[in-house]
Amino acid sequence: MLKQRLIPVLFIKNGLIVRSEKFVNHKIIGNVINEVKRYNQWDIDELIYIDISRNTFYDSRRDDHKIQSVKSIDDILDLVSQECFMPLSFGGGIRSLNTIKKYLKNGADKVVLNTMLYENPKEVKKAIEIFGAQAIIASLDYKKINGEVEFYKDFGKSQLDMFSLDTIIKYIEELGCGEIFLNSIDRDGTGEGYDLGTIRRVVKNTNLPVIACGGAIDIFDFEEVASTDGLSGVAAGNMFHFTENAYPRSKKKLKERGLNFR
Amino acid sequence: MKIGIIDYGMGNIKSITNAVNHLNHTASLLTNPDSINDYDFLILPGVGAFSEAMSKLNETGMNHAIIDCVKNGKKILGICLGMQLLFAKSYEFGETTGLGLVEGDVVPFDKEIALKVPHMGWNEAIATDNYFKDLSGDYYFVHSYYCLPKKKEVTLFLTNYGINFCSAINLNSQIYGVQFHPEKSQHLGMNLLKRILV
Known part of the structure; x- marks a missing residue:
């Protein structure tokens, strides 16, 4: 039987790892190289990198961060795939088939798409034909406004008025994506718990595997969300950075509670 | 050890190359059969459709080169689609003839088992052989078809996904195949590669 997955998400801005809050505030908390080593020791299930840089300027001046930052997403891919032997997903700012090809060729197993799903669906379809559905993750970024679920593109900046929860799932399924990354913008970095x-x-509403992200502060949040029938993956960003050995300890606890983790 | 990774344009070659180098072997990519005899061990990776993979191997003459090498005793490891290609025949989109180094067929998961296909994620593989027993555990899978060897004794690992299927094979410690991705299966996967690549 397939295991549920516990997935750290790393947000990268200008070559450094940042803490994210509501998709808006970002504080530098580390560098890519150190994190890679840590995650390798932890024997994790899968790693998702999201590049949230708004420009292509990589801040290699930050030498006060002990080890310098990396210069591009390609460098990160190169570095990570040499050290980490696990499924790797990359997302953030992908707009074309060529970028998808480049990432998948350079060591990524999957790409995470958001804006491109709506602005360039033709090339998303093409990518699925070439690489298979399993290589394409659709990131559904949403906020709750007056109790209604509203979806966004452009790093949470532009609302997708034409979609409801039901129609956006249908849209993603018809495109042929292999997985859904469900990301709550309101809960991002708040530690309020998952939006169950x-x-x-x-x-x-879907047969696709779903990974839930946004709001975790402790192991109880993982346990609560992991009990959702049919949920494939539990993802979190900040929590893994601020709690000592959070990943292995969480895994151990989840297994002790009889949940189906590796 | 010199390891030749057969590169026919399908799949994540970089991960397996990194994994082999990480284990202190020397990995080279082979795009044609010219120097295939110079290598101690061949790895046949692959992600994608069976028929497309076979036609790419046939185009470069790699198919005959692989078959000749293995018949002359060279060791080979097929990974994912690469394992399936070692078999005689696949039923993916019609019938396609494989390399025929292992007797048996490649068949789709039965829709009646009502589990999601592709079978993607971490699942347990249990060794049928004592020498590999310590390497039973969770490996990373991504596939929609599985191998059905004619002779049961070639099965090295069994995995349950609605049914028990053969998730790895071993013929005389010479021909190996794994349906999962050891190069994506963390420390356990690396230990398995270490055990096979000797």
């Missing part, structure tokens, strides 16, 4: 209601609704 929306997560349950999405899992119920």
Whole structure:
């Protein structure tokens, strides 16, 4: 039987790892090279990198960060794939088939798409034909406004008025994506716990594997969300950075509670 | 050890190359059969459709080169689609003839088992052989078809996904195949590669 996955998400801005809050505030908390070593020791299930740089300027001046930052997403891919022997997903700012090809050729197993799903669906379809559905993750970024689930593109900046929860899932399925990364913008970096209601609704409405992200502060949040019937993956960003050995300790606890983890 | 990774344009070659180098072997990519005899061990990776992979191997003459090498005793490891290609025949989109180094067929998961296909993620593989027993555990899978060897004794690992299927083979410690991705399966996967690549 397939295991549920516990997935750290690393947000990268200008070559450094940042803490993210509501998709807006970003504080530098580390460098890519150190993190790679840490995650390798932890024997993790899968790693997702999201590049949230708004420009291509990589801040290699930050030498006060002990080890310098990397210069491009390609460098990160290169570095990570030499050290980490696990499934790797990359996302953030991908707009074309060529970028997808480049990432998948250079060591990524999957790409995470958001804006491109709506602005360039033709090339998303083409990518699925070439690499298979399993290589394409659709990131559904959403906020809850007056109790309604509203979806966004452009790093949470532009609302997708034309979609409801049901129609956006249908759209993603018809495109042929292999997986859904459900990301709550409101809960990002807040530690308020997962948005269980929306997560349950999405899992119920699709046959695609769903990874839930946004809001975790401790192991109880993982346990609570992992109990959702049919949920494939539990993802978190900040939590893994600020709690000592959070990943291996979480895995151990989840297994002790009889949940189906590796 | 000199390891030749057969590069026919399908799949994540970089990961397996990195994994082999990490284990202190020397990995080279082979795009044609010219120097295939110079290598101690061949790795046949692959992600994608069976028929497309076979036609790419046939185009460069790699198919005959692989078959000749293995018949002359060279060791080979097929990974994912690469394992399936070692078999005689696949039923993916019609029927396609494989390399025929292992007797048996490649068949789709039965829709009646009502589990999601592709079978993607971490699942347990259990060794049928004592020498590999310590390497039973969770490996990373991505596939929609599986191998059905004619002779049961070639099965090295079994995995349950609605049914028990053969997730790895070993013929006389010479021909190996793994349906999962050891190069994506963390420390356990690396230990398995270490055990096979000797």
